[in-house]
Amino acid sequence: MTRHLSDLKMNYTAEQEFPDLSQHNNHMAKVLTLEMYANLRDKQTPSGFTVDDVIQTGVDNPGHPFIMTVGCVAGDEETYEVFKDLLDPVIEDRHGGYKPTDKHKTDLNPDNLQGGDDLDPNYVLSSRVRTGRSIRGFCLPPHCSRGERRAIEGLSVEALGALDGDLKGKYYALKDMTEEEQQQLIDDHFLFDKPVSPLLLASGMARDWPDARGIWHNDNKTFLVWVNEEDHLRVISMQKGGNMKEVFNRFCTGLTKIEELFKEKGHEFMWNEHLGYVLTCPSNLGTGLRGGVHVKLPNLSKHEKFGEILKRLRLQKRGTGGVDTAAVGGVFDISNADRLGFSEVELVQMVVDGVKLLVEMEKHLEAGQSIDDLMPEQK
Amino acid sequence: MLCCTEESKSFALVPGSYCTSEDKTNFGGLKVSGEEGDQTLLCWEKGRYPQHSPASSSNPSVSPSVCPFFKSTFIWRVLVCFYRVKMASSFARVLSSKRKVGILSLVGAGSLTVGFFLNKEQRVNAGAHVRRIYPPSAEYPDLRKHNNCMASHLTPAVYAKLCDKTTPNGYTLDLAIQTGVDNPGHPFIKTVGMVAGDEESYEVFADIFNPVIKERHNGYDPCNMKHPTDLDSSKIRGGQFDEKYVLSSRVRTGRSIRGLSLPPACTRAERREVERVVIDALAGLKGDLTGKYYSLTLMTEQEQQQLIDDHFLFDKPVSPLLTCAGMARDWPDARGIWHNNEKTFLVWVNEEDHTRVISMEKGGNMRRVFERFCKGLQEVERLIQEKGWEFMWNERLGYILTCPSNLGTGLRAGVHVTLPRLSKDPRFPKILDNLRLQKRGTGGVDTAAVGNTFDISNLDRLGQSEVQLVQTVIDGVNYLIECEKKLERGQDIKIPAPISQFK
Numbered sequence: 069m070t071r072h073l074s075d076l077k078m079n080y081t082a083e084q085e086f087p088d089l090s091q092h093n094n095h096m097a098k099v100l101t102l103e104m105y106a107n108l109r110d111k112q113t114p115s116g117f118t119v120d121d122v123i124q125t126g127v128d129n130p131g132h133p134f135i136m137t138v139g140c141v142a143g144d145e146e147t148y149e150v151f152k153d154l155l156d157p158v159i160e161d162r163h164g165g166y167k168p169t170d171k172h173k174t175d176l177n178p179d180n181l182q183g184g185d186d187l188d189p190n191y192v193l194s195s196r197v198r199t200g201r202s203i204r205g206f207c208l209p210p211h212c213s214r215g216e217r218r219a220i221e222g223l224s225v226e227a228l229g230a231l232d233g234d235l236k237g238k239y240y241a242l243k244d245m246t247e248e249e250q251q252q253l254i255d256d257h258f259l260f261d262k263p264v265s266p267l268l269l270a271s272g273m274a275r276d277w278p279d280a281r282g283i284w285h286n287d288n289k290t291f292l293v294w295v296n297e298e299d300h301l302r303v304i305s306m307q308k309g310g311n312m313k314e315v316f317n318r319f320c321t322g323l324t325k326i327e328e329l330f331k332e333k334g335h336e337f338m339w340n341e342h343l344g345y346v347l348t349c350p351s352n353l354g355t356g357l358r359g360g361v362h363v364k365l366p367n368l369s370k371h372e373k374f375g376e377i378l379k380r381l382r383l384q385k386r387g388t389g390g391v392d393t394a395a396v397g398g399v400f401d402i403s404n405a406d407r408l409g410f411s412e413v414e415l416v417q418m419v420v421d422g423v424k425l426l427v428e429m430e431k432h433l434e435a436g437q438s439i440d441d442l443m444p445e446q447k
Numbered sequence: 448m449l450c451c452t453e454e455s456k457s458f459a460l461v462p463g464s465y466c467t468s469e470d471k472t473n474f475g476g477l478k479v480s481g482e483e484g485d486q487t488l489l490c491w492e493k494g495r496y497p498q499h500s501p502a503s504s505s506n507p508s509v510s511p512s513v514c515p516f517f518k519s520t521f522i523w524r525v526l527v528c529f530y531r532v533k534m535a536s537s538f539a540r541v542l543s544s545k546r547k548v549g550i551l552s553l554v555g556a557g558s559l560t561v562g563f564f565l566n567k568e569q570r571v572n573a574g575a576h577v578r579r580i581y582p583p584s585a586e587y588p589d590l591r592k593h594n595n596c597m598a599s600h601l602t603p604a605v606y607a608k609l610c611d612k613t614t615p616n617g618y619t620l621d622l623a624i625q626t627g628v629d630n631p632g633h634p635f636i637k638t639v640g641m642v643a644g645d646e647e648s649y650e651v652f653a654d655i656f657n658p659v660i661k662e663r664h665n666g667y668d669p670c671n672m673k674h675p676t677d678l679d680s681s682k683i684r685g686g687q688f689d690e691k692y693v694l695s696s697r698v699r700t701g702r703s704i705r706g707l708s709l710p711p712a713c714t715r716a717e718r719r720e721v722e723r724v725v726i727d728a729l730a731g732l733k734g735d736l737t738g739k740y741y742s743l744t745l746m747t748e749q750e751q752q753q754l755i756d757d758h759f760l761f762d763k764p765v766s767p768l769l770t771c772a773g774m775a776r777d778w779p780d781a782r783g784i785w786h787n788n789e790k791t792f793l794v795w796v797n798e799e800d801h802t803r804v805i806s807m808e809k810g811g812n813m814r815r816v817f818e819r820f821c822k823g824l825q826e827v828e829r830l831i832q833e834k835g836w837e838f839m840w841n842e843r844l845g846y847i848l849t850c851p852s853n854l855g856t857g858l859r860a861g862v863h864v865t866l867p868r869l870s871k872d873p874r875f876p877k878i879l880d881n882l883r884l885q886k887r888g889t890g891g892v893d894t895a896a897v898g899n900t901f902d903i904s905n906l907d908r909l910g911q912s913e914v915q916l917v918q919t920v921i922d923g924v925n926y927l928i929e930c931e932k933k934l935e936r937g938q939d940i941k942i943p944a945p946i947s948q949f950k
Binding site for chain 1: 578579581582585586587588589592613614615616617618619621622625628629644708712714715716717719720744770771775776777778780
């Protein structure tokens with residue numbers, strides 16, 4: 069008979085255990101009431117993940133007055149079911165009104181993408197599409213044991229090892245890599261480091277670092293997979309220049325091949341028709357897809373309507389260092405704002421069409437022309 | 448507190464096999480089977496708890512599911528109340544009087560029986576408890592690059608022996624060692640690398656804690672030695688330093704409230720209970736110990752600034768050694784600072800331990816600092832006992848705290864002392880060593896000295912009493928000052944003979 073630490077709190081009432089969220093500004097804090105907490109606190113997923121585990125990162129990180137973080141994570145696939153009373157409203161709030169009854173469409177057919185091969189490389193410096201995948205039947209990074217994490221690594225490395233053609237590549241385990249390999253990966257901007265963000269650390273996903281973590285990339289350095297960072301797998305397709313179509317082609321081909329290879333060994337990805345691909349953070353549900361470019365917009369970015377334009381195009385801007393960094397030299401990372409409720413093709417289409425328009429606007433402003441008649445409708 | 452689950456089986460330790468209480472069910476396409484195991488509630492041996500044992504037989508059978516018919520009765524509710532209110536004190540009395548875990552088990556069994564029904568009633572099952580189980584060899588951490596006490600002693604055999612055990616609260620070995628796994632350590636500084644989640648951790652995981660304690664405490668063997676506690680400050684000889692050299696004097700320790708989990712494991716309600724118990728007791732202090740509590744969540748800007756100016760305010764831990772152990776969860780809920788009006792007696796609530804108690808003042812009157820220290824501690828102890836609480840203590844390990852390095856007295860008595868000549872003498876480290884003292888910068892552990900002022904304090908924590916350790920500091924610092932004076936006069940100094948460690 070196993071006692072579980074998570075049962076200790078049942079010695080106390082819900083009121084006594086309810087977190088103080090008075091200073092908090094994240095999706096979890098907005099949704100979680102005492103009554104909801106009382107209903108959920110004696111539940112567990114089959115692997116033992118509790119509501120306190122779900123919300124710990126949101127309790128520990130009150131948030132920023134302007135940026136609304138999610139404040140909860142999943143420990144396994146069943147988290148989204150067992151704690152749906154909490155996670156459905158969080159998902160609805162985070163994903164623009166996505167209802168518990170809505171269905172998510174998955175479309176990884178790159179032929180459905182129109183254009184995207186002609187973004188002006190004078191402005192668009194690089195193109196990139198990323199997503200994540202979770203292996204069904206294993207706990208997610210906040211909750212997995214060392215044994216599970218190693219098994220995930222083993223399965224992933226095996227699957228990736230079977231890729232061939234322009235996808236043929238090599239795996240670099242974080243704990244075994246040589247100094248030279250490490251330096252090369254840093255120079256290629258491939259190496260990921262132990263998370264420092266308290267949002268991630270508080271959820272427990274950095275435990276046992278760097279055990280069973282690693283980076284796989286193809287010989288051409290255009291297809292990259294992170295193993296056991298924030299999710300089981302993060303899959304990235306990228307290249308210099310503006311040929312988003314090629315990037316997306318490789319993305320879809322690679323993902324589909326990897327999925328086949330997993331299936332051959334009796335494993336599948338976590339997916340359902342309501343939430344699409346299931347990942348650790350609710351913000352990455354659905355497609356988990358962020359498709360974006362590094363693009364020079366020195367004039368447009370100073371325009372008073374820049375924010376409004378992005379909003380209408382359903383795009384977001386970041387600095388070129390990634391989330392929460394500032395833009396350097398007028399170069400921005402522009403990507404889709406949505407993840408859930410749109411298919412992969414639809415999201416990349418938005419990026420392709422949107423960036424094309426942004427570049428056109430930039431050219432207009434360079435030439436001293438107005439952009440008023442280029443203003444887009446709200447998508 | 449007993450956690451009851453549906454699983455009452457032992458498990459076939461096949462890599463990646465699932466364990467459920469269902470006999471031969473399918474889960475995600477995997478075939479699962481289970482066996483009847485050694486799972487009676489009250490199967491206890493000294494230091495052992497019911498654990499998963501490797502399955503050998505291939506004879507699966509259905510697990511008995513125990514039905515808490517009992518739960519709706521009045522008697523059960525009475526027992527629950529009894530359990531909640533009295534667990535701490537009855538459990539504690541047994542624990543303090545008898546070391547044997549066998550006795551622990553008998554008392555524990557009674558409350559565990561209640562606990563079993565309690566949990567069964569309150570759990571809403573989302574299905575049987577299902578978790579991928581791997582053999583210990585697949586879970587054993589990679590410690591090849593590690594340099595901490597835990598890594599030095601956690602062999603695969605010890606890990607395999609302990610990995611399925613839990614304390615009555617459910618604290619596990621993996622939880623205890625997480626901080627040591629996550630923080631390989633420094634090539635020159637050897638950290639401890641593990642923590643306790645509750646008082647029983649030191650018992651249940653004794654096979655790893657004991658060698659760690661022995662290494663960290665310079666040979667103190669918990670298996671066959673006893674720790675003396677002595678808070679009679681009248682035994683101190685001397686204790687007034689030359690204030691030309693000693694700028695300030697300070698004594699600190701920690702105390703844990705028996706019956707409540709320690710900071711790495713405690714729930715929010717437990718932590719709030721610790722706060723309530725402690726500030727209730729502190730409110731009863733009188734005379735020169737009269738003071739006030741400042742909760743971290745409620746303090747005003749002005750109060751915060753004042754506490755910073757007084758160098759009293761502690762902040763959320765940033766050291767990964769602490770955060771990886773889970774003690775910063777829910778910050779700043781139920782954390783706070785209490786100090787007396789004279790600002791010479793200070794208590795931290797729910798930082799790295801339930802309480803940290805500090806007595807200090809400017810100048811060299813270590814005797815008075817220690818007198819206040821003892822008086823304050825004894826008063827607080829009396830006040831919590833009035834309400835039916837106790838400190839965690841036993842004669843093997845002394846006062847029980849979160850980190851094994853603070854067991855015994857948990858005491859660090861020290862001074863800020865200026866030693867411009869002696870500190871440059873190459874014999875300085877050896878002199879300190881023989882006097883069983885350590886130096887730190889004036890910012891505390893891991894800081895560098897500023898100017899020629901050092902923080903000098905006792906090296907030892909466990910195996911000597913409070914009185915003995917403070918006397919060691921007094922005698923030692925006096926010796927250092929004598930050396931400094933000699934060097935001022937152009938005379939030579941001597942390295943003292945090493946003093947014995949365990950008296």
